[in-house]
Amino acid sequence: MTQHAALSVAHNRAVLVEQLRRLLPGIADFHKTLPFGLPAIDSRLPKGGLACGALHEIVPAPNAIPAAFGFIAAILARHFSSVAPIVFVLPACGFSPSGRLHGHGLHALGLDPARLILVETAHRRDALWAIAETVRSGAPAAVAGFIDKLDLKSSQRLHLFAAEAALPLFLLRPAQNLESSAAATRWRVGTAEAARDRFGLITRPRWQLQLERARNGRPGEWVVEYDHVAHRFSLAAALADPACARGTSKKADRQAHCA
Amino acid sequence: MNEAAEACGLSRGEPVADARAKAGFLQVRGIDPAADDAALRRLALWATRYTPTASPYDEENGADGFFLDIEGAAHLFGGERNLIADLAHRLECFGLPARLAVADTPGAAWAAARFHPKLSPILRRETGEDEDCRSSYVILSSGEEATALSPLPIEALRLTPEICVPLRRLGFKSIGALMDQPRAPFAARFSAQLMRRLDQAFGRLDEPLVPIRPPPVYHTLRYLLEPIATQEAVVALSHRLMATLAHVLTRDDVGARVLRLSLYRVDGDVKTLDIALTLPTRSATHVARMIALKLDAAATADDAGFGFEAIGLAVIRAEAMPARQTELAAPSHPSPASGGGSEWGHADKTERCAVLIDALRQRLGPSSVRRFKAVDSHIPERAEVLAPVTGEALTGLAPEQKAEKPRPLLLLPHAEPTEVTALVPDGPPRRFSWRGVSYEVAGAQGPERIGAEWWRLPPFSAQCRESDRQSLTRDYYLVEDLGGHRFWLFREGIYGRETADARWFVHGLFA
Numbered sequence: 001m002t003q004h005a006a007l008s009v010a011h012n013r014a015v016l017v018e019q020l021r022r023l024l025p026g027i028a029d030f031h032k033t034l035p036f037g038l039p040a041i042d043s044r045l046p047k048g049g050l051a052c053g054a055l056h057e058i059v060p061a062p063n064a065i066p067a068a069f070g071f072i073a074a075i076l077a078r079h080f081s082s083v084a085p086i087v088f089v090l091p092a093c094g095f096s097p098s099g100r101l102h103g104h105g106l107h108a109l110g111l112d113p114a115r116l117i118l119v120e121t122a123h124r125r126d127a128l129w130a131i132a133e134t135v136r137s138g139a140p141a142a143v144a145g146f147i148d149k150l151d152l153k154s155s156q157r158l159h160l161f162a163a164e165a166a167l168p169l170f171l172l173r174p175a176q177n178l179e180s181s182a183a184a185t186r187w188r189v190g191t192a193e194a195a196r197d198r199f200g201l202i203t204r205p206r207w208q209l210q211l212e213r214a215r216n217g218r219p220g221e222w223v224v225e226y227d228h229v230a231h232r233f234s235l236a237a238a239l240a241d242p243a244c245a246r247g248t249s250k251k252a253d254r255q256a257h258c259a
Numbered sequence: 260m261n262e263a264a265e266a267c268g269l270s271r272g273e274p275v276a277d278a279r280a281k282a283g284f285l286q287v288r289g290i291d292p293a294a295d296d297a298a299l300r301r302l303a304l305w306a307t308r309y310t311p312t313a314s315p316y317d318e319e320n321g322a323d324g325f326f327l328d329i330e331g332a333a334h335l336f337g338g339e340r341n342l343i344a345d346l347a348h349r350l351e352c353f354g355l356p357a358r359l360a361v362a363d364t365p366g367a368a369w370a371a372a373r374f375h376p377k378l379s380p381i382l383r384r385e386t387g388e389d390e391d392c393r394s395s396y397v398i399l400s401s402g403e404e405a406t407a408l409s410p411l412p413i414e415a416l417r418l419t420p421e422i423c424v425p426l427r428r429l430g431f432k433s434i435g436a437l438m439d440q441p442r443a444p445f446a447a448r449f450s451a452q453l454m455r456r457l458d459q460a461f462g463r464l465d466e467p468l469v470p471i472r473p474p475p476v477y478h479t480l481r482y483l484l485e486p487i488a489t490q491e492a493v494v495a496l497s498h499r500l501m502a503t504l505a506h507v508l509t510r511d512d513v514g515a516r517v518l519r520l521s522l523y524r525v526d527g528d529v530k531t532l533d534i535a536l537t538l539p540t541r542s543a544t545h546v547a548r549m550i551a552l553k554l555d556a557a558a559t560a561d562d563a564g565f566g567f568e569a570i571g572l573a574v575i576r577a578e579a580m581p582a583r584q585t586e587l588a589a590p591s592h593p594s595p596a597s598g599g600g601s602e603w604g605h606a607d608k609t610e611r612c613a614v615l616i617d618a619l620r621q622r623l624g625p626s627s628v629r630r631f632k633a634v635d636s637h638i639p640e641r642a643e644v645l646a647p648v649t650g651e652a653l654t655g656l657a658p659e660q661k662a663e664k665p666r667p668l669l670l671l672p673h674a675e676p677t678e679v680t681a682l683v684p685d686g687p688p689r690r691f692s693w694r695g696v697s698y699e700v701a702g703a704q705g706p707e708r709i710g711a712e713w714w715r716l717p718p719f720s721a722q723c724r725e726s727d728r729q730s731l732t733r734d735y736y737l738v739e740d741l742g743g744h745r746f747w748l749f750r751e752g753i754y755g756r757e758t759a760d761a762r763w764f765v766h767g768l769f770a
Contacts, residue, residue, distance in 0.1 A: 063744060066669050070770020073668065084608060087615075092627075097694075098669050098768055103631030103643045105668035109770060113631040117612075117648055119619055120627050130619055137618075139611035191743035193701065201704055202665070202737060205745070205770050 034079045034168060036233050038224070041209075045185070046216035050075070053166040054184035055159040059175050059212070061190035065098045067207050068189040070109060070226075072144050072170045077111035078231040084141035085117050087134045089127055091146060092120040109205075110228035128154055131169070138165040146172045155181035186213040195225050195236065204228075206236050299325065302355070303471045304529040307521065308569050309342060311478055314468035320417060324357075324372070326365050326468050343396045353527050359396035365468060366460030367404045370415035370434075371397050375407070404461055409435025416456040422449050434460075475519065475573030479504050486525050486566025490554050493522065493570065498547035500572040505541045514539025514580030520550055523569040530567075532557065535625065537648065538613035539580040545614060552621035616648055637709050639670060639766065664707055665737045667747045667767025674764035677748065684761070685754050687736050693765050698740040705736035706750075731757055737769065745769035 033049030060068035103113035121127040162169040190208035206225040223236040267282040312328035336342040360371035458464035522530040629645040687703035733749040747767035752758030
């Protein structure tokens with residue numbers, strides 16, 4: 001009897017929490033998530049995936065801006081296959097040391113470049129304004145941007161806008177000046193040796209992912225690879241033995257020395 | 260020459276030394292036709308507050324004034340007389356004495372403005388409105404041209420001296436003397452200009468005016484009792500102007516694609532803002548917001564001077580915009596609070612996208628919002644361009660780009676030279692250094708050979724081509740270093756055939 005009562009209390013509480021959640025802005029859509037399809041990663045994230053109406057920070061490891069951008073493109077390609085456009089807010093000078101975005105390269109990652117709308121801004125102030133404006137309009141399916149410096153207040157604003165519009169917002173942040181922010185997750189993306197087929201041709205890019213911060217989640221570290229045809233992530237470690245990988249790199253070392 | 264100089268007895272064509280002898284306090288300034296033209300143009304733009312069709316004189320007309328086509332606009336000011344009086348008064352307030360005339364034809368108005376006896380006497384033939392003594396105006400009522408023009412000298416017909424001088428020699432000093440003569444001998448004796456000008460003055464021949472700005476499709480203008488200077492006031496007023504325009508636009512089933520906001524300053528200057536929209540619109544809220552953003556970016560309100568006394572909003576380009584049923588619970592524009600993406604219809608999405616793109620464009624500049632457009636070329640840096648997003652492109656998707664070959668995610672704006680060590684001269688790289696860092700190659704994939712586009716090269720001799728970088732074949736390699744960074748390298752030129760020592764470049768970075 002007491003057990004039954006306790007159960008009903010728990011049930012009532014769950015209903016109440018659900019009702020309260022609905023009252024908060026944007027929380028109704030909060031349970032819409034973007035799962036990776038990898039239990040190892042998804043189990044670390046609340047609700048089993050990247051929250052849809054939230055700000056996510058992607059931080060590249062040194063010299064890994066292309067990898068970080070590739071990771072964003074892979075997530076976008078995997079989850080947003082409808083016709084709604086995706087907006088990229090980029091500095092007008094490109095990613096200054098690493099060149100400009102190449103449409104054919106995006107296509108090679110499975111993201112249709114015709115769906116992209118590129119917004120180029122000259123100053124950080126304009127970039128922040130453009131990102132906020134884009135997110136608030138609710139018109140695109142997703143927004144990605146590059147911001148070199150972001151204070152806590154701006155990140156809170158952006159996060160709120162994203163929650164209200166139920167849009168995922170990905171911000172690429174350079175690693176030099178990372179302030180605390182209101183982002184739901186922070187990923188550090190590094191490079192890793194690509195997956196090759198038996199002829200030694202690169203088939204799938206691999207990235208070293210580090211979930212540094214996750215609100216209501218647990219951090220973790222993985223090496224994932226991405227298949228641009230199937231839009232699928234998979235764990236690299238499950239396929240390639242780390243010891244084996246080390247072996248190849250040693251072999252390559254030796255070859256390099258010979259050369 | 261100004262009035263004071265004339266009072267001293269100076270005249271045109273006099274040497275400066277003589278003039279100085281007559282008036283020792285004389286100040287001499289060089290003539291600046293460009294500044295004169297600019298000032299006249301500014302004044303003509305200002306005059307568009309009376310009518311959209313203002314046409315500055317061309318060279319043949321003397322280039323010192325402008326025509327205003329006030330047909331259909333005069334009643335807005337309570338008749339021609341009130342309009343011209345208002346214009347004369349305002350010009351006088353600017354310190355610009357002018358001679359004004361209203362007539363049925365541009366030719367007659369030109370003649371009357373220059374030579375009508377009721378106006379202040381002409382001291383100098385060639386000088387125009389800017390230097391007259393008294394501001395005044397005449398109005399030739401309809402059908403009165405013949406009597407009004409007949410006592411005027413033949414120069415009033417806008418004839419070149421090559422025609423005027425022989426005519427005077429023949430005894431034709433006034434228009435009246437010329438008017439009733441048989442046409443055939445004159446047509447045979449003089450060039451066609453004489454008869455053309457005569458006919459134009461009396462309305463027998465049409466004289467098209469070239470407006471200073473193409474006249475808008477729809478136009479609305481509001482005069483203010485009290486000048487306004489703040490941005491909020493401008494935006495609020497343009498909202499109301501667009502609301503009045505919206506009725507007409509709805510009636511004609513069109514929407515505005517390009518709008519122009521004209522701000523008439525009290526001191527006679529005109530500021531114009533052009534607002535181009537991605538999709539046709541009739542929404543006053545949207546237009547007002549675009550104007551607010553544009554004003555933010557241009558900081559026009561800062562140089563409002565003493566304020567704006569009139570504000571005009573014109574639709575420069577209108578496009579068909581069929582009426583569409585609005586949704587019942589359609590939220591107003593900046594309403595992020597309600598609605599996830601799925602509830603929105605496709606048309607609504609497109610519209611919201613267009614609204615967003617418009618807003619971004621007004622603040623960041625017209626070329627800031629772009630999209631990739633594939634170009635049919637194998638050369639990587641030529642294989643795509645960034646094209647501005649248009650409303651048509653929003654609704655339909657561009658054709659898919661096909662790339663079976665590896666392509667980098669980031670392409671360097673210019674291929675950067677690099678030092679490469681390779682086992683064999685035309686083999687894949689083993690080690691390379693780029694930007695001062697050396698990379699050990701773990702694996703290289705390639706080559707992918709991309710030839711030059713010979714049809715784009717200038718037709719020079721073979722020696723010239725060798726030195727030309729564009730004409731060399733490139734061998735691209737996808738290279739991965741030990742740290743997992745992936746690069747796109749190419750070697751320029753084929754050994755033995757195109758070059759003796761090939762150079763290597765880094766061209767892109769893979770994800």
